[in-house]
Amino acid sequence: MxxxxxxxxxxxxxxxxxxxxxxxxxxxxxxxxxxxxxxxxxxxxxxxxxxxxxxxxxxxxxxxxxxxxxxxxxDTFERQWREIQHGTLLEGFGEFVRHEGRAAEIRLYEVGVMPGLLQTPEYAEALTARAVERGAITPEQGTERIALVEERQAALNRKPPPLMCVALDESCLRRPVGSTATMDGQLSRLVEFAAQPHTILQVVPFTIGDRRPLSLPVTILTLPDRALMSYAESAQRGHLERDNKFVLPTLAAYHQLQAAAPSQDQSVAMVEKLRKGTP
The missing domain is CATH 1.10.260.40 (lambda repressor-like DNA-binding domains)
Incomplete structure (x- = not known):
């Protein structure tokens, strides 16, 4: 034998x-x-x-x-693969992505980097290339990471599309990723996103200071049955929360962030200024 x-x-x-x-x-x-x-x-x-x-x-x-x-x-092999990719360092991410793909409403706040749902291919490739260079991931994992970004974005094209509220810390706009052309394309993508009827884009400026109620990236999903869940990440860990006792305070903080941030028109104007190189 x-x-x-x-x-x-x-x-x-x-x-x-x-x-x-x-x-x-x-x-x-x-x-x-x-x-x-x-x-x-x-x-x-x-x-x-x-x-x-x-x-x-x-x-x-x-x-x-x-x-x-x-x-x-x-219990598919695809589910296991997602756990391999995200479950060890970012606990709960694989399950979060599955819920994200069917959510009726998506509210997200990001710091420092464009969220995957809004990244252009060039921006995603530049980020991934640097991660491969640092040895944080293998080239094969980099390819899979880009494919996952594309897959998550494709899920937003369903009918009817989810309501999307995106709040970006100003650092997301000012941190250069890739070439000048890459950043110009990414900023243009934000303007296009804001123009859609089911989206809201707000930039949270540095001047908001200590009035910013959220300090870490967070996404809040409203599912078709109106159930809520939130997903938050630190540098090395992620946490998927389903208990309303914890999700509702996060949702309240998100609403406070939206109230303190400039309007969508003002936010788009800020993006356009950066595209033109205006301080």
Whole structure:
């Protein structure tokens, strides 16, 4: 009998992914080559993923879901992949993205960097390239990160679209990312966003000072059944909150932020000045 490597699913999310892939394959009596053929990969590649020698990708996860016919299951390989990408450092992000894709209302506040939902491809690529250069992520993870940004933005094109309220700290506009052309394109994207009938854009200026009620980025979702949840991030952690006891004070703080910030017309004027290089 061939020497089959023992797996430890609890050792990491990647190992759990590989163990699950092997389990479902063996339940169907398929060899690695057979599963690879069904998924569009070599048997060697499947073996490397099963034994945690190669990171799964979003494409592979979706191919596995199709091969096993579990696309509509709550426990898909795509869900596991998202947990690998975001669950270890940014707890709750994978689940948050799924809810974001069906939310009736999205309210977000961002500091320092443009939020993913509004990033242009060039801006997202510039951010990702720097992360790869620093060794924070691998090139493959960078590719998947950009694909996730595109996927999240595509989900906003549903009918009817969600109401989107975006409050950006002034630092998001003034922090240069990529080339001058990249920033010009990104600022133009903000103006286009503000012109849509289901969006509200406000820039929170530095002059608001200690009157700013929120200090960390936060997103508040209103789901189709009117349930609320919030997602907040620090540098290394994320937290998905569903308890209204904690979500409602965050929502109140967001409304206070909107009240203190300039109007959308004033905010768009600020963006246009920056585009033209006016202080």
């Amino acid at each position: 061939a020497n089959i490597k023992e797996l430890s699913p609890d050792s990491s999310p990647q190992a759990a992914f590989g163990a699950n892939l092997r389990r479902l394959r063996e339940e169907r009596g398929w060899k690695q080559e057979e599963l690879g053929r069904r998924m569009g990969y070599s048997g060697t590649h499947i073996s490397a993923v099963e034994t945690d020698r190669k990171m799964p990708t979003l494409r592979l996860a979706r191919s596995a879901d199709q091969a096993f016919g579990i696309e509509q299951s709550p």
